[in-house]
Amino acid sequence: MTTTTQAAPSTDAWTFPPGFLWGSATAAYQIEGAAAEGGRTPSIWDTYSHTPGRVVNGDTGDVADDHYHRYREDVALMARLGLTSYRFSVSWPRITPQVTADALGPVNPEGVQFYSDLVDELLAHGITPSVTLYHWDLPQALEDEGGWADRRTAERCGEYARVVAEALGDRVPLFITLNEPWCSAYLGYASGVHAPGRTEDAAALAAVHHLNLAHGLAAAAIREASPSSKVAITLNLAWVRPEAGSEADADAARRVDGLQNRVFLDPILHGSYPADVLADTADVTDWSFIRPGDVDVISAPLDALGINYYSPTIVRHWTRERPKETADGHGDAEAATPWIACDDVEFPTQYGPKTDMGWSIDPRGMTELLVRVAREKPGLELMVTENGAAYPDVMGEDGRVADLGRIEYLRTHLAAVHQAIEAGAPVTGYYVWSLLDNFEWAWGYGKRFGIVHVDYDTQVRTLKDSAFFYADVIKGNAVPR
Numbered sequence: 001m002t003t004t005t006q007a008a009p010s011t012d013a014w015t016f017p018p019g020f021l022w023g024s025a026t027a028a029y030q031i032e033g034a035a036a037e038g039g040r041t042p043s044i045w046d047t048y049s050h051t052p053g054r055v056v057n058g059d060t061g062d063v064a065d066d067h068y069h070r071y072r073e074d075v076a077l078m079a080r081l082g083l084t085s086y087r088f089s090v091s092w093p094r095i096t097p098q099v100t101a102d103a104l105g106p107v108n109p110e111g112v113q114f115y116s117d118l119v120d121e122l123l124a125h126g127i128t129p130s131v132t133l134y135h136w137d138l139p140q141a142l143e144d145e146g147g148w149a150d151r152r153t154a155e156r157c158g159e160y161a162r163v164v165a166e167a168l169g170d171r172v173p174l175f176i177t178l179n180e181p182w183c184s185a186y187l188g189y190a191s192g193v194h195a196p197g198r199t200e201d202a203a204a205l206a207a208v209h210h211l212n213l214a215h216g217l218a219a220a221a222i223r224e225a226s227p228s229s230k231v232a233i234t235l236n237l238a239w240v241r242p243e244a245g246s247e248a249d250a251d252a253a254r255r256v257d258g259l260q261n262r263v264f265l266d267p268i269l270h271g272s273y274p275a276d277v278l279a280d281t282a283d284v285t286d287w288s289f290i291r292p293g294d295v296d297v298i299s300a301p302l303d304a305l306g307i308n309y310y311s312p313t314i315v316r317h318w319t320r321e322r323p324k325e326t327a328d329g330h331g332d333a334e335a336a337t338p339w340i341a342c343d344d345v346e347f348p349t350q351y352g353p354k355t356d357m358g359w360s361i362d363p364r365g366m367t368e369l370l371v372r373v374a375r376e377k378p379g380l381e382l383m384v385t386e387n388g389a390a391y392p393d394v395m396g397e398d399g400r401v402a403d404l405g406r407i408e409y410l411r412t413h414l415a416a417v418h419q420a421i422e423a424g425a426p427v428t429g430y431y432v433w434s435l436l437d438n439f440e441w442a443w444g445y446g447k448r449f450g451i452v453h454v455d456y457d458t459q460v461r462t463l464k465d466s467a468f469f470y471a472d473v474i475k476g477n478a479v480p481r
């Protein structure tokens, strides 16, 4: 792991480079609603959320923030905050609702129109759109034929990317192929706490490769369809630290780093899979789904890498003498876990401040990750495509949401981004997660990440104090010390 030097405080603010992009991020299924409108067909998250017992409180994305109907109001809010960029995702089942594993099917003009209108609305307000093509809402029909464990899903994803790039590329300067493939593969297919809810380790590792391949195919399609747009992928990299200095803890950290970071970074940035990960998982799969030429597709040059960071990952070697600790919130020793070939790894309970997700707060991880990647791939543009915190916000009688915890979280993490820039990491933008309170996947609506409060009964939006804080940061291009 790398270490960085502290920036000497010389003024009362950390000023960011000129032109730094200040954004917020959202994802289609988490905010759009209108699940059965505009020609959209079900995604795996519709199926999953409608399956009793899968999502807290039985919440679904059927209505969510009703952004599909209220996007103009939401763009006006962004403009009020002074955002210079907005990262949103396109819902694949709106674009090609009849897709099957063997054919993309016809393009749905209504689906394309929605995103085209959204892009126009953003541009009219001076906000640069950054478009994520896949943020977890796989068309259910593809899952029915194997989902991400099947190579054809990657092939169809490349074709779908071409459709979106052809439709929006003239106005979208940055396409992000995938959001957090770690979650799609391991939470979807190994621990089953995300859609499609499968608990098959071999399928999860096949999904890892097919997601990497989908990224490569999508990147190539975007280059052809919209040569002037930049291409990126967003990874939720982990700042993995062994709890103690023991060799066993260090080996546990190596394996977690391999499964979360290097199994994506290595093929994408360096054109090969990490040998230790292939060896560690040899009892689960022989990785024969990797075909000749795949890694060349996956490792085609990138314009930028998106990094999502929320919380540190501290690991310890586990011996069966005591119950396993699972501070990362990914289940208990008996339950399926996303950590394949890591039966002897635990995530020790952390003391100190946590967000409402139970995630420890440590901004150092932000700096460390940005600097690590900057050193690993010199010159590659980096963007923080998500960072933020859930808190149990309450609306005061004065109609104010005084979310001081979120303000301090954002302030310290922005300072950590600034520190990475001072250490030489070429970070060009930051997107707070999230603009609006929204459907937090298996947690439903109970976890609020927004800088804008949403009343789910009335759909009234209210700027939280953190939104005013962020607006000040954007205005000054600086973060108060």
Ligand code: IFM
Residues within 6 Å of the ligand: 027, 030, 180, 308, 386, 433, 440, 441, 449
């Ligand atoms: O809400 C999610 C988002 O969809 C992906 N990154 C993490 C966020 C918070 O859990």
